[in-house]
Amino acid sequence: MLRINISVGDDGRVTSAVVFDLEDVKSLRELGVCGVLCGSLPTLAQQNVFLSVPLRLMTEEAVWLIERGLAQATVTRPGTLLEKLGDKHLAERVARESKLELENSLIRQTQYKREQHQLKLKKLGIDEIRRETDERLLESSLFLETANDSRVLRDEQDELIVERMIERYSREPHYLTYAKLKDQGYVVSPGARFGGKYIVYPGDPLRFHSHMVVSEPMDYQDDVIEFRDIMNGSRLSTAVKKIWVLSGIDSQDQAHLFSVEWAGFG
Structure with missing residues (x-):
């Protein structure tokens, strides 16, 4: 089931509908729903031609997918996100998981790059010598991966809101x-x-x-x-x-x- 994150205003209208998962984006394309990629690198705004997830959908696209049973909606109402982030236990759990994932990613990258460096030196017939500059270069080459999905938005579908939304738009x-x-x-x-x-x-x-x-x-x-x-x-x-x-x-x-x-x- 495809997952769409929708925001609903106080009047019941959809204010945004986005898809974060790349596999869902591919499946939507096969269904003839293209949307518009709107994600970018915040520190490299000039490279806005290389947009990535999330995929922004028209309201009509989101409602059609949900009404036809092709997608499941995760509903975010005004204030919901702030309320969740204000939950101390949730904030601590998300922080722990994020820190652990980051540490594991850096360890895997470091191990891989050291192995590749050793293979290059071996091909050249050079004995490996650990130098401080080499370590600094290795650390500077590590990257931080931005997840395609959101932990905070992983919520159960609010069936009542979705039913009202479909009822509202079914005569639009x-x-x-x-x-x-x-x-x-x-x-x-x-x-x-x-x-x-x-x-x-x-x-x-x-x-x-x-x-x-x-x-x-x-x-x-x-x-x-x-x-x-x-x-x-x-x-x-x-x-x-x-x-x-x-x-x-x-x-x-x-x-x-x-x-x-x-x-x-x-």
């Missing part, structure tokens, strides 16, 4: 539109850079260009569609070699999609 127009596209096998990503709510790929974005730009969902019965909006949306989408898709939600909470393509005149 954005989610209904996303779910309809996703259930048809498309890969869906944010579409603001193309003037829409979503952009839609027929498969993995690393293999395919996006095919459709999906508009903000409207009320299927009551909202008026201006001809100017149809013209602007279809011309813009056609200019970037995509199809513009109108989305609307009816009174039965069903999403409807209509594709529009600019054909030109003459």
Whole structure:
């Protein structure tokens, strides 16, 4: 079961949804859920093109995965983290475990690097001489590993919050539109850079260009569609070699999609 760490505000809305485990990130990619990697090295902020975990998901992606039984949620509410960190026993246990893991990692690295150094000297026919400078160089080459998972966030799923969250979003127009596209096998990503709510790929974005730009969902019965909006949306989408898709939600909470393509005149 995939694990998603979600934060829920006082109003029940999801404020963030992130995945820390690399294996879960790989599995999400196979399900057509790409997200955005947002982790970086805090002391090397200029290297922000080399982003790593956690993977940030759209709210729609997280809710769809949980509702379809593909993922399990770990819920963090405002203040929860501070309360946990304020737990003296938990803080002491986490500190002990972290210190022990760090010490074992440094011991393993030191042993490995000494063995490699001895092999190099042996190949060169040089007898090993322990020098203070060599020890300092070895210590400076050791690294600290940042875990991909969080100990503090390892908690049991809050089923009541998750049920309320799914109930809230099950009638949300954005989610209904996303779910309809996703259930048809498309890969869906944010579409603001193309003037829409979503952009839609027929498969993995690393293999395919996006095919459709999906508009903000409207009320299927009551909202008026201006001809100017149809013209602007279809011309813009056609200019970037995509199809513009109108989305609307009816009174039965069903999403409807209509594709529009600019054909030109003459």
